[in-house]
Amino acid sequence: DTGVSQNPRHKITKRGQNVTFRCDPISEHNRLYWYRQTLGQGPEFLTYFQNEAQLEKSRLLSDRFSAERPKGSFSTLEIQRTEQGDSAMYLCASSERGGSYNEQFFGPGTRLTVL
Amino acid sequence: AQSVTQPDIHITVSEGASLELRCNYSYGATPYLFWYVQSPGQGLQLLLKYFSGDTLVQGIKGFEAEFKRSQSSFNLRKPSVHWSDAAEYFCAVVSSGTGNQFYFGTGTSLTVIP
Numbered sequence: 001d002t003g004v005s006q007n008p009r010h011k012i013t014k015r016g017q018n019v020t021f022r023c024d025p026i027s028e029h030n031r032l033y034w035y036r037q038t039l040g041q042g043p044e045f046l047t048y049f050q051n052e053a054q055l056e057k058s059r060l061l062s063d064r065f066s067a068e069r070p071k072g073s074f075s076t077l078e079i080q081r082t083e084q085g086d087s088a089m090y091l092c093a094s095s096e097r098g099g100s101y102n103e104q105f106f107g108p109g110t111r112l113t114v115l
Numbered sequence: 116a117q118s119v120t121q122p123d124i125h126i127t128v129s130e131g132a133s134l135e136l137r138c139n140y141s142y143g144a145t146p147y148l149f150w151y152v153q154s155p156g157q158g159l160q161l162l163l164k165y166f167s168g169d170t171l172v173q174g175i176k177g178f179e180a181e182f183k184r185s186q187s188s189f190n191l192r193k194p195s196v197h198w199s200d201a202a203e204y205f206c207a208v209v210s211s212g213t214g215n216q217f218y219f220g221t222g223t224s225l226t227v228i229p
Contacts, residue, residue, distance in 0.1 A: 004158070033216060042119075042205050042219030043159070056216070091159070095215070104217065106151075106159040 002026060004107035006092050012113045013082055020078045021110045025094030032075050033104060034067055035091040036060065043091050049075060050097065082114045117142050117208050121220035128196050129228050136191040136223050138180075138206030147209040148189040149217070150180055154202045162204075165189060176200070201227045 005024045013019050025032050030051055035043035046065070047057045051072040061067075064082075069075040079086055089109040095102035118141045128134055140146055147166050151159040163174025170182040180191045189206060203224050207217040 031215075035217075040124075040221065042121075042207070042222050043217070045216040045218070048216055093159075102215065103161060103164070108156070108158040 004092055004094055004105050006090075006107040006110050008110060009108060010111050010113075012115065014115050015084060016081055018078065018080045019082060019112060020076055021090055021112075022074060022076050023092030023094075023107060024074045025092070026105055027073075028096075029094035029105075030072070030097035031095045031102065031104075032069055033093040033095075034075070034077055035093065037089040037091055037109070038087075046077075079112075082112075084114045087112055087114045117146070117218045119206050119208050119218055119220035121204075121206055121223050123223045124221070125224045125226070127226040127228060130198050131195050134191075134193045134196045134200070134225070136204050136206075136225070138189045138191065138220060139187050140189060140206075140208050141187065142208055146189075148180075148182060149207045149209070150174065150178070150189075150191045151205045151207060151219075152176075152202045153205065153222075159205065162191070196225075196227055198227045198229070201225055 007022045033048040034046040037043040045058050046061050047067050049069040052069050064080045067077045089111050091109045092107045093104040095104045120139045149164045150162040153159050162178050163172050165172050165182045173179050178193050203222045205222045206220045
């Protein structure tokens, strides 16, 4: 399977715990995006990477959130001291570099439930 | 700032009937517009996209969409709906910034009845 993969698919945690999600993009895709989708809403942009550089972060990305892409391949999204409001689907997408637009390919998402 | 509005939260159609899902955008220049479909447990799948040129674009699964600049709309259509089309549909516009991130609408949930 050469699509975008995300792990875990589901995560249940207690409030205050830290969680980490992983995204493996399509190989050789330079750009990697994170989105958050809450119930009844469309995905909202969180952050994106060009290779290993994190180039933009949304105001939605509070200080408790951190994302990395250390080698320009897979990425991790960590949420510290989770809150119930963090419960959502976290989507990852990747695209090729270059041009005014490149199609983004989405992974299946990680559903987080904070109790 | 870019934004997308999908006025219909939920639509129910009979199998075989025609479908139109509405999408209105707010954008200062020529937008790049998309329709995605999301089935339960599945990732977002691109149905079609509009960059420029012909304002009627064809997509996968028999879907098409028409870009109307005068109405700031990009409505999705299908002449005959199949039960497998039941899903959540999202319209999106790409940002003008360097990141090209998407701005999605809130989605329209489609139910297909036999």
